[in-house]
Amino acid sequence: MIKRDYYEILGIDKNASKDDIKKAYRKLAMQYHPDRNPDDKQAEEKFKEAAEAYEVLNSDEKKAKYDRFGHDGVRSGYGSQGFTDINDIFSHFSDIFSGGSIFDDFFGSGQRSRRRKTGGTPGTDLKVTLKLTLEEISDGVSKKIKLKKAVKCDECKGTGAEGGSSTKTCPVCHGSGEVKTVSRSVFGQFVNIQTCNNCNGEGTVVDSPCKKCRGDGRIQNETTVKIDVPPGVYQGSYMTMRGEGNAGKREGQPGDLIVVFEEIPHDYFIRNNDDIIYDLHISFPESVLGIEVDVPTLKGKAKLKIDPGTQPGKLLRMRDKGIKHLNESGYGDQLVKINIDIPKKVTTREKEILKELSESTSFKNPGKKDDKNFFKRFGL
Numbered sequence: 001m002i003k004r005d006y007y008e009i010l011g012i013d014k015n016a017s018k019d020d021i022k023k024a025y026r027k028l029a030m031q032y033h034p035d036r037n038p039d040d041k042q043a044e045e046k047f048k049e050a051a052e053a054y055e056v057l058n059s060d061e062k063k064a065k066y067d068r069f070g071h072d073g074v075r076s077g078y079g080s081q082g083f084t085d086i087n088d089i090f091s092h093f094s095d096i097f098s099g100g101s102i103f104d105d106f107f108g109s110g111q112r113s114r115r116r117k118t119g120g121t122p123g124t125d126l127k128v129t130l131k132l133t134l135e136e137i138s139d140g141v142s143k144k145i146k147l148k149k150a151v152k153c154d155e156c157k158g159t160g161a162e163g164g165s166s167t168k169t170c171p172v173c174h175g176s177g178e179v180k181t182v183s184r185s186v187f188g189q190f191v192n193i194q195t196c197n198n199c200n201g202e203g204t205v206v207d208s209p210c211k212k213c214r215g216d217g218r219i220q221n222e223t224t225v226k227i228d229v230p231p232g233v234y235q236g237s238y239m240t241m242r243g244e245g246n247a248g249k250r251e252g253q254p255g256d257l258i259v260v261f262e263e264i265p266h267d268y269f270i271r272n273n274d275d276i277i278y279d280l281h282i283s284f285p286e287s288v289l290g291i292e293v294d295v296p297t298l299k300g301k302a303k304l305k306i307d308p309g310t311q312p313g314k315l316l317r318m319r320d321k322g323i324k325h326l327n328e329s330g331y332g333d334q335l336v337k338i339n340i341d342i343p344k345k346v347t348t349r350e351k352e353i354l355k356e357l358s359e360s361t362s363f364k365n366p367g368k369k370d371d372k373n374f375f376k377r378f379g380l
C-alpha cells in the first residue's frame with residue numbers, strides 16, 4: 001500500500017500552522033470517529049490514517065524529518081508506522097478526545113457524553129413482599145415498611161469525593177468508560193470493547209475518596225418507605241416505586257423498589273375477583289321460617305334478611321360489600337352462600353315433632369322445586 005502524503009490526508013498545505021493542523025485533524029477525527037461509523041472498516045482506516053498524519057505533523061521534530069525525508073524520515077524510531085489499535089489513538093491524543101474537547105460539542109447527545117453527564121453506576125432494584133389482609137386490599141392502605149438499602153452517603157452527598165474535592169476524567173479510558181483491545185490472528189484483527197476496570201465504566205475517578213463510603217458515594221442504611229397500596233390489588237400483583245431502590249454508585253440513577261403483594265388468607269371470606277364469598281350456616285327451621293341474621297363483612301357486621309323458604313346453596317348478594325375495583329370506581333359484592341345445618345343428634349321430643357312434621361302436608365310432598373342449583377348458576 002502506498003502511503004498517502006500526510007498533508008494531503010489532512011487536507012492542508014505545508015505552511016499550515018499548528019492550529020490549522022489540529023483543526024484539520026479534529027475535523028477528520030469527527031468524520032471518521034468509530035462512534036459515528038460502527039463496523040465501518042473504511043472509516044476506521046481513515047481514522048487511523050488521519051491520526052498517523054496528525055501524530056507526525058503535530059510534532060515539530062517529526063514534521064521536520066517528514067518534510068525533508070518523507071515517510072522514510074519518520075518510519076524508524078518513532079513508531080509512526082500507523083496506529084493499529086484505535087484505543088492507542090484515544091490515549092495518544094487524549095487532549096483531543098477527553099473531556100471538554102470537540103467531542104463534547106459533537107457528541108452532545110451521544111453515548112460518550114451521556115455517560116459522563118449521568119455519571120456513576122445505576123443502583124439495583126429491590127424487591128419486597130407486602131402481606132395484606134382482605135380488609136386492607138378492599139379499600140387500599142398506606143403502609144410503612146423498614147428497608148435496608150444503599151442510600152446516598154451524607155458525608156459526600158453521593159459524589160464519593162471527600163470534602164467537595166472533584167472528580168477527574170479516568171486516565172485509563174479517557175472518559176469513555178470503555179477500553180478497546182485488539183487481538184490479532186490469521187483471520188485479522190479482533191477489536192474487543194471492555195468496561196474500563198479503573199473507573200468501572202463510569203469514565204471518571206475520584207481524586208480523594210470520601211472516607212465514610214470509601215468513594216462509593218453510598219452507604220447501607222435502614223430506611224422507612226411509605227407504600228400507598230391502591231385498592232383491589234391481588235395476590236402476585238406488584239407495584240414499581242421508581243427510584244426507591246438502592247442508590248446508584250457515585251450519583252448513578254437509583255434503582256426501583258418493586259413491591260409484590262401477597263394476600264393473607266381470611267378467616268371468613270374467600271375472594272373471587274372483587275367479590276367475596278361468605279358461607280352462612282342456618283338451621284333448617286330458620287331456612288323455612290326466614291330470619292334476619294348478622295353477617296360479617298369487610299367493614300364490620302351487617303344485617304341480612306333470609307327469606308322464608310330459602311334453599312340450601314342459595315347465594316345472596318350484598319351489593320358493594322366486596323373489594324374496591326383496581327383502577328376503576330365501584331366495589332365488588334359480598335356473596336352469602338346459604339348452608340343448612342342438619343343436626344346429627346336430636347332429643348326424643350324433637351324426634352316426635354319431626355315425625356309429626358314429616359306427616360304434615362308441606363313436608364309430605366315437597367314437590368319438584370327448582371333444584372337447578374345455584375352453584376351451577378354462579379359457576380361454583
Ligand SMILES: [Zn+2]
Pocket residue numbers: 153154155156157158159160161210211212213214215216217218
Ligand atoms: Zn461518601
Ligand SMILES: [Zn+2]
Pocket residue numbers: 170171172173174175176177178196197198199200201202203204
Ligand atoms: Zn476508565
